Amino acid sequence: MRVLLAGGAGYIGSHTAVSLIEAGHEVVIVDNYDNSCPEAIARVEALTNIQIPHYEVDVKDKAALDAVFKKEPVDCVIHFAGLKAVGESVEKPVAYYRNNIDTTLTLLEVMKENHVNQIVFSSSATVYGAENASPLYETMKKGTCTNPYGWTKWMMEQILSDAAYADKDLSVILLRYFNPIGAHPSGTIGEDPQGIPNNLMPYVSQTAIGKRECLTVFGGDYDTPDGTCLRDYIHVCDLAEGHVKAVEYAQTRKGVDIINLGTGTPYSVLDIVHAFEKANNLKLNYKIGPRREGDLAVCFSNADKAKEVLGWQAKRNLEDMCRDSWNWQKQNPNGYKK
Ligand code: NAD
Ligand code: UFG
Numbered sequence: 001m002r003v004l005l006a007g008g009a010g011y012i013g014s015h016t017a018v019s020l021i022e023a024g025h026e027v028v029i030v031d032n033y034d035n036s037c038p039e040a041i042a043r044v045e046a047l048t049n050i051q052i053p054h055y056e057v058d059v060k061d062k063a064a065l066d067a068v069f070k071k072e073p074v075d076c077v078i079h080f081a082g083l084k085a086v087g088e089s090v091e092k093p094v095a096y097y098r099n100n101i102d103t104t105l106t107l108l109e110v111m112k113e114n115h116v117n118q119i120v121f122s123s124s125a126t127v128y129g130a131e132n133a134s135p136l137y138e139t140m141k142k143g144t145c146t147n148p149y150g151w152t153k154w155m156m157e158q159i160l161s162d163a164a165y166a167d168k169d170l171s172v173i174l175l176r177y178f179n180p181i182g183a184h185p186s187g188t189i190g191e192d193p194q195g196i197p198n199n200l201m202p203y204v205s206q207t208a209i210g211k212r213e214c215l216t217v218f219g220g221d222y223d224t225p226d227g228t229c230l231r232d233y234i235h236v237c238d239l240a241e242g243h244v245k246a247v248e249y250a251q252t253r254k255g256v257d258i259i260n261l262g263t264g265t266p267y268s269v270l271d272i273v274h275a276f277e278k279a280n281n282l283k284l285n286y287k288i289g290p291r292r293e294g295d296l297a298v299c300f301s302n303a304d305k306a307k308e309v310l311g312w313q314a315k316r317n318l319e320d321m322c323r324d325s326w327n328w329q330k331q332n333p334n335g336y337k338k
Pocket of ligand 2: 084086124125126127150177178179198199200201203215216217218219229230231269292295
């Protein structure tokens, strides 16, 4: 298949490009480099030994997107393009709604006009809200989000579902990611956050390399075995392979399907700290601090549906995730910047 990756230069998109190519598919990348850079694509090309057609295009720009669809016919789209920082979305809600909703609407319009009927969408466990208790099943009713970023995912799921209801040719797969961490084992592509990282693993690796003085564990008094929050961390290469299965599955059916991509195994923040220390034979400077507003105590998937429907399950363990995150950080202390 030929797959267009909207936002394909980003963290998950770049790993997915590698997995798709390894599985024998072709990829085309469209990205405005709002949170990424062309160097990520160059590294994917070096890893796979394949030249990837790529375009600096804002997915909201309908004419520019249409021109890419005309020039590069594709069978399927994976929609990664979005702004994703939870805290920033509270500060700049309009920018988040504008970018995330508009990219989705524009993609749907351009897909229809170019007779592309399959879309795989990057959704998030955040749409389950606080109302649902883990393990989280795809059959649960969506919950209430605590921030504009989460609401954009919630709304984009609704938009895509309504589009598929109206257009019986459309195949929509809503992938609900849990917590992607890790990097390609080569250490040449990985997560490259701008400024101070919001997410746990980049903060851990930047602390280990000395860019941050100390990791603050947000809350030690949750109702969990060690008092710190539980999450479902998944290796980004497992997640990428899940996308390969999802685009292949999208071809075989119509309508909407929702699939969790997680491991189904929760780990605490302190589990991550200790696993990182052990896997990489180092000591992390950390302290327990106050809770972060909006954090749920527990969030993990039931991962059965992905296994049944996609024939996919995560293969890599926490040690792999910690080793590969550190390998990327060590080889690229400043991310993709030289
Ligand atoms: P990322 O920021 O690394 O990748 C997103 C990419 O989209 C970036 O390359 C960015 O430049 C691009 N982009 C943003 N707006 C665009 C636009 N208007 N036009 C063209 N390109 C645009 O993030 P990621 O971690 O790779 O996440 C990919 C998707 O998965 C996002 O939609 C994110 O919300 C979702 N998601 C991520 C996580 C996570 O923890 N990383 C969890 C759940 C869901
Ligand atoms: N944490 C710390 N210290 C830090 C950073 C994080 O203790 O410096 C803790 C958090 O409190 C949380 C855990 O580490 O308990 C994971 O936090 P992340 O910020 O890495 O991830 P979240 O689970 O908060 O958020 C992720 C995605 C969001 C998505 C959300 C719900 O990053 O995009 O899952 O699906 F909305």
